[in-house]
Amino acid sequence: MEPPSEARTALESRHNISSVHAKTSPVNPDNIVEKVEQGQSQADNSNVLLPSDPNLIAFQHNDPGNPFNWSLRRRWLLTVLVSCYTFISPVSSSMVAPALSYIRDDFKITNSITEQMVLSIFVLSFGIGPLILGPLSEVYGRVYVLQLGNLLYLLFNIACGLSQTTTQLIVFRFLSGLGGGASLAIGGGVLSDCFTTEQRGRAVAVYNLAPLLGPSLGPIAGAWLTQYRSWRWTFWISSIADGAILIVGLLFLRETYAPIILARRVxxxxxxxxxxxxxxxxSDYGRKSVWKTVGSALVRPLRMLTTQPIVFFLSLFYAYIYGLMYLVLSTFPVLWHTVYNEPTSIAGLNYISLGLGYFVGSQICAISIDRIYTYLRATKGRFHRQPSGNQVEQNNTAEELPTGVPEYRIPLMVPASLFIPAGLLIYGLTAAAHKHWILPNLGTFLFSLGVIVNFQCIQNYLIDAYSLYAASATGAATFLRAIAGFGLPLLGPKLYASLGYGGGNGLLAGIAVGLGGAAPWVLWRYGAWLRGRSRFAVEK
Structure with missing residues (x-):
């Protein structure tokens, strides 16, 4: 009798395991896991030569079970599916923005903070979710946690549309955000499991575009649904779309995380x-308990946030502009409805300016950020003598190769940091003066362009500076931005009621100038000095 297919795969792996036997130093599982935190794949590391061990099961060179060896079509199908998950959740974060006034009237909400909390509570849980769901994916597998998180999002998003009180709506929004955060926590890991560094750029570009377009496209659909159907349809239509994605995912998504694949073989x-x-x-890493895995993932970002000046100040700036983004998203409909007297559906079309800014900014980064880094590394980089040539020549010859530093990610932040206050001022002053509708949209275009360029620069700097603890450094920034994305929109209505669009945006722009002007200068001048005194930073 022929053994089951999964057992046959395991036997084939054992039969050919000699292909990875060699006299090399053992691979430390903890080190491998740390590399995964940096965005490297477990599967990639599993092809490393391992010490001879008759009981060891690992991927062989051309193992069909290794996600790196899957067909290009299959890997791109995974990329598109994961991008769909990452798109639909951010859509829900802002889709309700044009409906806030309708929800206020239905539920007799008299407090502007409570009204804004209907939107911003999702942003808070959407940022907290990845801190918990990311570590869980290391224990139970990426696809299992991704699908479970998405199912929770779907169920509670449907419940939002069925809510009968403000409290129910806010609680269900919080819970749906927790589940929706799974895509942010796991999506990048899925791509790193399937594509090598040389192949990954295009896949990551597609994946990163989804969460940028979601918050700006969601209110456009939400505005038309609210005006011609009901605000409840903003939840139901996104649930229908997510249900379709979930069904396709159940059919085609397969586990990509190497430790889980190999554990099933064992x-x-x-x-x-x-x-x-x-x-x-x-196997040693797999013995860690769930609580220990989640606990260490939660503690280290908080420790870095409180002990690393670079992480704290970059996270502060990152959080501030993220909070501004959702403040603009949440207050945009009021401007076009009350000042420009546009119907809800037409007012929603103004969100296109934000989406264009995100798209153009992401393309600027895709083209420029690596080129600037390469140029500065070649012209200003420190040189270190490194071996070159074949094994014989390495003993006798060496060449001087320039090495880059994280500060070479900073230059693009300088103009981008100016776009943010400039865009806010143009938006606020022209709206206050009731100028042509194109001018406030020009302001929000410049604002969103500056936001996304700064996002990319900050993330790249943190990854370069804290490569071994990159996941924890970016996790600290994610935690702080979740708080800002929740808190700043709550202040928006009172801010504009007190100071108007011109004065309110002027105040916000002034803070942005202070933070955005100081961050690039301090990092360029003192970044290396601060990193040199950090036990978390890595000198390359």
């Missing part, structure tokens, strides 16, 4: 052979 062969000594290169 389990299948143990059942077949009864050998209890079988293990994988990641």
């Amino acid at each position: 389990k299948a062969e143990m059942k077949l052979t009864g050998n209890p000594d079988l293990h994988t290169p990641y």
